Each structure stands twice: as structure tokens, then as C-alpha cells.
Ligand SMILES: O=C(O)CCC(=O)C(=O)O
């Protein structure tokens with residue numbers, strides 16, 4: 001019989017037969033998912049975020065509409081091979097299948113973000129989330145991979161590198177398309193254009209591998225609590241088990257059912273700022289399952305490094321649509337998010353733009 005301390009270690013949640021009190025969320029009616037029929041009863045609301053074929057001649061309009069409506073969309077024909085998606089998923093599975101002690105040896109340190117641990121948003125919630133994760137935010141993940149896979153780390157580092165490279169290219173292609181739907185280009189974001197021209201990275205990419213073990217009482221548990229991403233955008237690959245839900249005022253919580261080979265794109269807070277509020281950053285969460293565990297791989301395309309100031313694109317502001325947000329570095333934004341979490345965008349909103 002494991003001791004209580006061992007019993008609720010995040011590394012072996014999947015073996016628990018009952019939901020510990022510290023993981024029991026008090027969910028209200030507003031937290032539940034509406035059946036698709038009530039979400040579409042008016043006939044005007046789509047059932048869920050659309051799947052868009054990137055080779056569709058109308059791709060810019062389709063993505064633009066989805067971004068404005070949902071702050072999220074799904075993509076097919078994105079150019080990422082099924083093999084790479086399978087490889088990154090099996091890397092994650094191999095990692096999370098390891099004994100708890102092995103995983104904890106690769107725990108993220110107090111200083112570093114990279115490594116194994118609880119969801120990064122845990123400190124904002126009283127109750128614990130039914131998931132574990134591994135973050136890759138800098139080169140230090142290589143040392144973690146050496147300790148996790150003493151013999152196979154080269155293979156796994158190779159998969160991770162390829163995934164990051166491919167995601168970076170895709171993210172940049174998507175951003176051009178979304179900007180196009182707003183009638184602007186990367187050239188209209190001075191810093192991004194400068195960075196692109198000099199061959200430097202526009203955004204700083206990070207990967208988050210998430211694992212949601214089977215759960216004895218999924219209705220009362222939460223895999224990953226509601227949040228928006230502090231990114232320009234996030235590209236998510238989910239395994240074949242549903243759990244991701246997006247929130248929209250008019251529709252409530254809507255499940256994004258996995259479609260094999262299709263990736264989910266969530267717009268983040270930084271794009272919301274750049275678009276001067278035209279594109280919402282989608283509130284999303286992950287629920288858990290009674291019989292099936294779930295893996296998701298999030299590519300978080302963050303903001304620029306250093307002192308670069310992010311602000312609404314000047315072409316999108318004018319006398320009728322004044323700038324809604326003050327300019328801010330990505331580092332500053334993360335600090336504010338760390339302090340006030342879901343109030344971060346409000347905290348940088350220009351309250352009275354006419355003053
Ligand atoms: O697991 C999911 O579907 C969501 C993951 C997510 O939102 C995140 O890692 O930020």
C-alpha cells in the first residue's frame with residue numbers, strides 16, 4: 001500500500017482508484033459542455049472550430065473568419081508528415097510511461113522552465129490538475145533527455161529538433177495568412193520584419209508535452225484548467241482521445257474532437273494585442289477520460305526576445321479604433337500574467353484612450 005505522499009505523486013496519477021480531495025473540482029453548470037444541438041440551436045453558430053485545408057484557395061478568408069469567431073481553428077494539409085506526428089507522440093508516450101522516480105529526475109529546476117512537472121498554471125488554482133507535462137524551452141532539455149534515455153537520447157533529440165523546426169515554419173506561414181486576413185503583412189510589424197530580414201527568430205518557440213492519465217472520476221476532475229496562451233499562437237497535436245475544449249461566450253464549452261493528422265491552432269494573447277483586439281485569444285482547457293489516457297503536444301510560439309515592444313499594429317488603429325493596449329515586451333507580459341493570470345490583458349488595456 002503506497003503512502004499518501006506517494007499515492008498522489010503526479011507521476012503515477014493513472015494508478016489511483018479514487019479521486020483524492022486535492023484533485024476534486026467543484027464544477028458548476030456553466031462549466032459543463034453543452035450538447036452540440038444547443039450550441040447550434042440558433043442556426044448561426046458553428047458546432048465547433050472549423051477544419052481548414054491549407055491548400056484551399058479561400059484559405060485566408062476561412063482562417064480569418066475562424067480567428068475572429070473562435071480565436072482558434074484546425075488545419076489539414078499543413079505539410080507536417082504523419083510520421084513526425086507519430087514520432088513525437090510516441091516520444092511523449094515513452095516518456096510518460098516511465099516510472100515516477102525516473103520522470104522526477106528530469107524535473108524542471110526552480111530556475112529553469114525546461115523539464116518535467118505539473119502544469120505551469122497550477123499555482124493559480126486551489127485544486128490540482130489531473131495531468132503531468134514536460135516543457136522544452138531551451139537547450140537544457142538535452143541533458144534531461146540524456147538522463148531519461150541514456151542509450152536513445154540522440155534519436156529523441158533528433159525528433160524534437162525536427163518537430164521544432166517544422167512547427168516554426170508552419171507558425172510563421174500561419175501568421176502571414178492571419179495577418180493577410182486583417183489586411184496587413186509582416187512588414188507592418190516593424191520588429192518582426194526586421195528580425196525576419198536579418199534571419200533571426202521572430203518568436204521564441206517552446207514545446208509542452210502534456211499527459212492526461214485515465215481518471216476514476218473525470219466529471220469532477222480537471223486535466224488542464226481554463227486559460228489562454230501567452231503566445232502569438234499555439235499549434236496543438238492531440239492524440240486520438242478527445243479532451244480539448246474551447247470556450248465561446250455564445251456557445252459555452254465546446255469539445256474539439258480529434259481528427260487524425262489534423263492540428264489545432266489556438267490564437268494567443270500576443271496576437272490579440274497585435275490585432276488590437278480583433279482576434280480573441282481563445283480560452284481553452286482539457287478534460288480527462290475514464291478509460292483512455294490522452295497526450296497532447298503544444299508548440300507555443302512566443303514573443304520576441306529582449307526589449308522588443310509589442311503593440312497593436314499601427315495600420316489597425318485610427319481615430320475610430322484607438323489602440324486598446326499599451327506596448328509591452330514579452331518578458332514584461334509574462335511577468336504580469338504570472339501575477340494576475342487571466343486579468344493580464346485587462347492590466348495592460350488603455351482604460352481611456354481619449355485621455
Ligand atoms: O491538452 C490540450 O489539449 C491543451 C494543452 C494546452 O492548452 C497547453 O499546453 O497550453
Ligand SMILES: [Fe+2]
Pocket residue numbers: 227228229234284298
Ligand atoms: Fe493552452
